[in-house]
Amino acid sequence: MQILVVNPNTTATMTATAAHAAKSVAAVGTEIVAATSTMGPASIEGYYDEALAVPGLLLEIAKGEKAGAQAAIIACFDDTGLDAARAMANIPVIGICEAALAVTAFIARRFTVVTTMERSRIPLEALVERYGMKDRCNVRAADIPVLSLEDPNSNARDRLRTEISAALSEDRAEAIVLGCAGMADLAADLAREFGVPVVDGVAAAVKQAEALISLKLSTAKRGPYATPVRKPYTGLLESFAPQTMLSHD
Amino acid sequence: MQILVVNPNTTATMTATAAHAAKSVAAVGTEIVAATSTMGPASIEGYYDEALAVPGLLLEIAKGEKAGAQAAIIACFDDTGLDAARAMANIPVIGICEAALAVTAFIARRFTVVTTMERSRIPLEALVERYGMKDRCNVRAADIPVLSLEDPNSNARDRLRTEISAALSEDRAEAIVLGCAGMADLAADLAREFGVPVVDGVAAAVKQAEALISLKLSTAKRGPYATPVRKPYTGLLESFAPQTMLSHD
Amino acid sequence: MQILVVNPNTTATMTATAAHAAKSVAAVGTEIVAATSTMGPASIEGYYDEALAVPGLLLEIAKGEKAGAQAAIIACFDDTGLDAARAMANIPVIGICEAALAVTAFIARRFTVVTTMERSRIPLEALVERYGMKDRCNVRAADIPVLSLEDPNSNARDRLRTEISAALSEDRAEAIVLGCAGMADLAADLAREFGVPVVDGVAAAVKQAEALISLKLSTAKRGPYATPVRKPYTGLLESFAPQTMLSHD
Amino acid sequence: MQILVVNPNTTATMTATAAHAAKSVAAVGTEIVAATSTMGPASIEGYYDEALAVPGLLLEIAKGEKAGAQAAIIACFDDTGLDAARAMANIPVIGICEAALAVTAFIARRFTVVTTMERSRIPLEALVERYGMKDRCNVRAADIPVLSLEDPNSNARDRLRTEISAALSEDRAEAIVLGCAGMADLAADLAREFGVPVVDGVAAAVKQAEALISLKLSTAKRGPYATPVRKPYTGLLESFAPQTMLSHD
Amino acid sequence: MQILVVNPNTTATMTATAAHAAKSVAAVGTEIVAATSTMGPASIEGYYDEALAVPGLLLEIAKGEKAGAQAAIIACFDDTGLDAARAMANIPVIGICEAALAVTAFIARRFTVVTTMERSRIPLEALVERYGMKDRCNVRAADIPVLSLEDPNSNARDRLRTEISAALSEDRAEAIVLGCAGMADLAADLAREFGVPVVDGVAAAVKQAEALISLKLSTAKRGPYATPVRKPYTGLLESFAPQTMLSHD
Amino acid sequence: MQILVVNPNTTATMTATAAHAAKSVAAVGTEIVAATSTMGPASIEGYYDEALAVPGLLLEIAKGEKAGAQAAIIACFDDTGLDAARAMANIPVIGICEAALAVTAFIARRFTVVTTMERSRIPLEALVERYGMKDRCNVRAADIPVLSLEDPNSNARDRLRTEISAALSEDRAEAIVLGCAGMADLAADLAREFGVPVVDGVAAAVKQAEALISLKLSTAKRGPYATPVRKPYTGLLESFAPQTMLSHD
Structure with a gap:
């Protein structure tokens, strides 16, 4: 293949x-x-x-x-x-959004997408609705530029962690979806750190x-x-x- | 202005x-x-x-x-x-779709958009939902190429009429929205012919x-x-x- | 006309x-x-x-x-x-509610109606749903009698400002709709003060x-x-x- | 009481x-x-x-x-x-509409309201939605004046029967709700005739x-x-x- | 009977x-x-x-x-x-859930179910949606084992009160539904204490x-x-x- | 694995x-x-x-x-x-229902589930709604007992074909989902016969x-x-x- x-x-x-x-x-x-x-x-x-x-x-x-x-x-x-x-x-x-949501739906009833920029929340919420997950999936933004994910000196990853914590405590999220292709390498570490499933859309x-x-x-x-x-x-x-x-x- | x-x-x-x-x-x-x-x-x-x-x-x-x-x-x-x-x-x-729907919503509870090609129905239905009209607005396609509207020898306008008739008898439509900018000049005639409000999006x-x-x-x-x-x-x-x-x- | x-x-x-x-x-x-x-x-x-x-x-x-x-x-x-x-x-x-919502929908994806009395929230939420805006429009009440808007000595306008601030910080509102005909003269001032579009239904x-x-x-x-x-x-x-x-x- | x-x-x-x-x-x-x-x-x-x-x-x-x-x-x-x-x-x-819908919901998953005039369908559909039954309840109109129900020489009851038949064959209705207080005396006879539950709102x-x-x-x-x-x-x-x-x- | x-x-x-x-x-x-x-x-x-x-x-x-x-x-x-x-x-x-929701809907526009365990919230939310009350009914969990309701030495009833208070202040609840058959004997006391209708499903x-x-x-x-x-x-x-x-x- | x-x-x-x-x-x-x-x-x-x-x-x-x-x-x-x-x-x-719907959603916007018995339609429609596909997926029943699928002398497969034809002509279905594990072996043949994707839930x-x-x-x-x-x-x-x-x- x-x-x-x-x-x-x-x-x-x-x-x-x-x-x-x-x-x-x-x-x-x-x-x-x-x-x-x-x-x-x-x-x-x-x-x-x-x-x-x-x-x-x-x-x-x-x-x-x-x-x-x-x-x-x-x-x-x-x-x-x-x-x-x-x-x-x-x-x-x-x-990768539709794939991530479809996979997460098999393992959790409620979950949260954590994305980069605030301006992307409405477009992602529209996708979440289109894919039939509106009632079970929130979208949060860490308010970071996309390319800062590539920069080891930025605080991007800390901000991401802050939103994941908030999703678990405030959204009743049972699992986390990473809302940017640039986060693909973080899934395993975050899953370990937070003790919940973390889904990357590319995979x-x-x-x-x-x-x-x-x-x-x-x-x-x-x-x-x-x-x-x-x-x-x-x-x-x-x-x-x-x-x-x-x-x- | x-x-x-x-x-x-x-x-x-x-x-x-x-x-x-x-x-x-x-x-x-x-x-x-x-x-x-x-x-x-x-x-x-x-x-x-x-x-x-x-x-x-x-x-x-x-x-x-x-x-x-x-x-x-x-x-x-x-x-x-x-x-x-x-x-x-x-x-x-x-x-022009959002404008047409917003205007029609002031004068009718149920209405139907009549567009050109079958493949445009799903995209227009998505717009109808986005603009909050899903429960009151159907979408029909006359199955005509867009540019045939410009061709006086095509049967495009007859097909359009057929769908308008069907909207009135089957959809409980109280008004019609013309679903293509190329139909803008037909609104007044169709309103007269069918005796219902016909809304053009450009206007x-x-x-x-x-x-x-x-x-x-x-x-x-x-x-x-x-x-x-x-x-x-x-x-x-x-x-x-x-x-x-x-x-x- | x-x-x-x-x-x-x-x-x-x-x-x-x-x-x-x-x-x-x-x-x-x-x-x-x-x-x-x-x-x-x-x-x-x-x-x-x-x-x-x-x-x-x-x-x-x-x-x-x-x-x-x-x-x-x-x-x-x-x-x-x-x-x-x-x-x-x-x-x-x-x-004026339907007009205000229709106009605001052309310039913002999420917005908030600020009305007078708490008891009006449910009726206004029902209108918001009827007009197809349920997923993008919140309703807040400043908890003031309608006629207090006419009284320069009341704190009605301050309470209104408090709710507008809350709408911007908590509802992700991009614009504000004034939810009472008695507020019609306040739109321009509030728009200047808060730096967001403020829509009056009468206009x-x-x-x-x-x-x-x-x-x-x-x-x-x-x-x-x-x-x-x-x-x-x-x-x-x-x-x-x-x-x-x-x-x- | x-x-x-x-x-x-x-x-x-x-x-x-x-x-x-x-x-x-x-x-x-x-x-x-x-x-x-x-x-x-x-x-x-x-x-x-x-x-x-x-x-x-x-x-x-x-x-x-x-x-x-x-x-x-x-x-x-x-x-x-x-x-x-x-x-x-x-x-x-x-x-009586809300009572009829609440009662019928205990005995059927899908049902149909049969009312009198066509112009009442939209108002009744709005009630059906308000009471949370939109996905399971259709509304049909027999196209009869309300007071004709009182007139033994009108064909009102025949038209009512026609709509009940259509509800059973086309709407997958499992039960019928009579959509007018003036039909209250017909429920028992219609239940016998059609072999399905028929609910009157007054009762x-x-x-x-x-x-x-x-x-x-x-x-x-x-x-x-x-x-x-x-x-x-x-x-x-x-x-x-x-x-x-x-x-x- | x-x-x-x-x-x-x-x-x-x-x-x-x-x-x-x-x-x-x-x-x-x-x-x-x-x-x-x-x-x-x-x-x-x-x-x-x-x-x-x-x-x-x-x-x-x-x-x-x-x-x-x-x-x-x-x-x-x-x-x-x-x-x-x-x-x-x-x-x-x-x-008893469907009966409680149906009865409460006759006396309140918004209300909250208070149940026992967190793991029951999703199943009860699914029932609330099935019975058509999603837009008007929240579900809260007091996070207590079901059988602790029978134990006079547990803090179960205090936790229940805490959630009822939160429902009234945060959910705009106008009435409370007790979300467990084991709470059936508490309704009258809680109604008196909180001054709002409290509905028990068994009754x-x-x-x-x-x-x-x-x-x-x-x-x-x-x-x-x-x-x-x-x-x-x-x-x-x-x-x-x-x-x-x-x-x- | x-x-x-x-x-x-x-x-x-x-x-x-x-x-x-x-x-x-x-x-x-x-x-x-x-x-x-x-x-x-x-x-x-x-x-x-x-x-x-x-x-x-x-x-x-x-x-x-x-x-x-x-x-x-x-x-x-x-x-x-x-x-x-x-x-x-x-x-x-x-x-297998959730898997079939998730897979089909990647290749079609509208599709139809064809199941066996009429009494299964409501339960399957509830699943379709739960999985977020209500607006794009119909359910049809061929009105055949489940075990008749195993019987080469029954007319079960002909009835199945009749419903698939109806789905394509009346539901605007772009793909078909087989709504019973007992149909798993028919997918390839039906896809060839009807020229549309046919999805089996087990696979x-x-x-x-x-x-x-x-x-x-x-x-x-x-x-x-x-x-x-x-x-x-x-x-x-x-x-x-x-x-x-x-x-x-």
Whole structure:
């Protein structure tokens, strides 16, 4: 099995963090291929960055599918561009937020997502509702910039711990979901420290991708994920016309 | 007052239709400025087109704000890029779906949106839910390509009529919302023909834009619509870095 | 355009406050006609007053419609009698709560209504749910009598400020909605003081009334707002029989 | 125990029907006192009639409480004036819709309310939602005037049967709720005919009133049902001032 | 009327408490028959105990129906085994949680259930949602073992008082529901002490059982409560085969 | 990895069907151990059978955990006994309904569960709601006895096909979920026949069990799934006391 992990921002160190998390849980026989977007924002902090990250993300997924990937993972907790990617691709596409929530739902009735920036709470709450978890999942923000997670001198991890403590004491959380791909390497340590399950979305998504490949399931093409209609695209994004993106040559 | 109407696809005839609808309801003293996206898809039919239409849309709104627009309207019924635009702009930004639903809610308890393509039903149903109308608003699709609305020889308008009839007899609809900017010129005729209120989103959005300008209200910048963080953007989308897009020179 | 603003309680100073707020945002060419109910409670504080305010309200709307009003506004934040008025009138009728919520929803994702009395919270929460804003709008009460807003020696405005502060720090509110027609003159000052959008329902409703008139839309008469059936009314309320109230002579 | 059954319309024959239904299920030792409103509409068909029926209803409840009633029942399926009555009275007040739904919920998972006029469907659906039954209870209208139920020559009962049949075959209804006080005498016959439980709200409300009296429970006076504040009432409704209505002399 | 009250745990003193509460509100002519399960857990604290209490509960209901009971009450606030019992029995079956919530909904808009153990909150919240009260009813746990309620030397009742105080000050509760059959004897004292309605489920259920018997209503047998299909049962539970349990000899 | 698949009914041929489906998707290195309940009903058709199947199910899971299983699957689409099993076991426990819904949600926006008996629709709809899929997933029943699936001469499979066709044409289903463990062997054929994804819960659950084991995640023991409290159990179920069931000797 070949699984593509796309980092939709352009920061290669975050790709490395995600790739490492993915490889550490991949089954025997699963090959993880990691890709970094070549266009758009260096980090995704809110709606604006998210929108501008989508073209670069789609490009990597289209390339990965042509190169043989059997499933794609979007390694940003906003599930950036998930719907567009599902419509475009023939292989299944999985967001790390949706994978993390689905996995956590098997082991806890109430849980809390801890993310980075305050401005991401509303978008993540919208995802939590979309995935059917509104009544059992809170979202908290540690109020830290995304890239500070990469900086050993920042207080980012302490702030994360503060929110986890609050989730356990105030939200009746039984488990914690890490709300940023950049936190993927922290899950095991935090689980030990707090004595509760801590779920990382990248790892969760790898197992879901393996599951779909193994079950021979891919995105249903009746309805909203029908293959995009061929049509002219112009200007800077001319090359993103469906007939160009989806050509297999 | 100056109100910007952006067509997020690249088809100028659709811009003209929307501009005409906007001007026909604008108050004395309101100037309508219409803009067509210069990059991306020729029509927006589903998630993929929608995602790729966003950069061109954002560019037109940024240019319009610098040129003096006091409010911006996104003239696509998917409310394409609305959240990103709200975060980016200092002027208020209004989607035609949200405006149409808000206006119709003042005059009917149950109503139906009639849109073009089947694949747009799920995205529109998600908007209906987001705007709090899930329990009172159905979505129907006439199963016609968006650009066929421009073609006098197509049967698009007949199919539209068929769905309106079905909405009245099966959905208990008391009013109809036209679910595509390309239908803006049909509202008055259909209202007469069916004897029920028929709401066009472009016209509705113009009145909401005038309202916000008059009330001196613009997007709250606490929370998800906080101004985007300055950061590097690279590759094809380098010029979309917030510090570039939002510079006022 | 002629827009009728009805104060459904019998206190003329509150009518004056609402009329002033209405006029200050009315477009060129909009005439505001203000009316005070001639029967019922001096202020509306909870369900009992609300119910007894309805006949007087309906009478003013019926008179206003005959006198040429093209839209009516109910200037009480409980949207007192809105459904009955919509069924009775041929012109559109707008409640100030629904108008305020609709306008605020264009500029904020989460917001808080600050009202007067604790006993009004449940009725306002029910309106918030009815208008589809349950997941994004809290209701707080400053625990002040309605008419204390008119008294410069009361501490009513300080209590209002206390609740606004709490909304911003505890509710994640991005904007504030003033939950009483008697607060209409405070919006601009509070917006300046707190640095967030503050929305007054009377002003919001005027712009919505102008919008509906301009869009040539009125209440759909299929379904719950069908014109009342002619029938005998007796006793004290004999003159409210539909055939009497709706006669145009 | 003394239980007051108020018919909020002015048609005495409907009061007699309700009183008969009430007496037929009253426990040994329960006295049923029936009252007909002395002011307002002859039947309640939609929002307008409903609003104008409230003052007369409140008057009868206030008089009944002074005369010794220990609980009051509002014998109209719209639960007309229920909130105002609960705030006003010290004795518990029960609506026949809420009683019917509460009772039916003990014996069926899905059920259907069959009411009279199409225009009443939205108001009843709002009650069904308020009482927490939205996911398990449909509302159907037989499209008959309320008073036709009293007319042996009308086809009202046939139309009612048609809707019951449709509820059983199309709604997966396991039981039927009769959605009008005027249908109270039909429950037993329809249950026999269709072989499913058929619930009449008047009878259901009598048993709930007995339950509350027996349990020594009455309306909580913290929150929305706090006793109305004393204040001036003027004009036609002057005598409805709380201090007058609630005086016990 | 004969009403069966089944304690689904095996502790006879709890049965006595429930029986006493039941008898104290029973109408003239109602006979209360109390039964204690003969198999399974000594108290029901969470999902595991609840599941294992069901066979013993079903056995008592089957025996009670054969012995002439006209309705059965399950005297455990988890409404343990309610659905299975309803499918099995021909007489109506009532859970004390559903009865308590239904009764409280007639007298308060917001209320709080105070139960024993933290682990029971999620199951009770699920019941609150199932019965349609999610938006108006909180659940609190006093964090006490069920059987400590029987022990005069425990601090169980103090902890219960602490949670009731918190419900009144923090939840906007207007009334309190006691969330355990073992609290049945405390309702009157707590109501006096806190000055708000306090509802006990056993007493509430007796009145609902009387209501259903009086209204000649029993469980609808179309849909999920259809009589169980005859089939082989084996092993330890062989005697629970429907054809054995339901035989009337 | 060792995964236990428990058939909670006593029919060994259904266990064989489930075991075969499980083995066909198990990863290299995954051992599937299948167990049949030794007590209770021969098939699970509605609430009554479901309740009586739980003790036998719990016994097999307790035995399996002691014997080295690292995860357990409940191979009945009602997710019979899931909560009790999660509280009892230290290994993760997965229901086939929840697994099937979680997997399908990654590949479709709307889908339909097709189950066997009409009486199972309400229980399955309750599961669909619990798992957060109410707005995107319908439930249909083919109206066939569970064991008829094993009988090559029954028309069970034709009825199943009829419902799948209806789901595709009437429910806007993009994918189908097979709503009974006894259908596990039909998924591939039906997917080919109808050209849409068809998901079997047993196979889906195996992949989720592998995922949890691989991610080193198990049931959170804070909250509702806390380990059962030691206490006396008596009568027929004496041996189910937690201290006996959970002993590891």
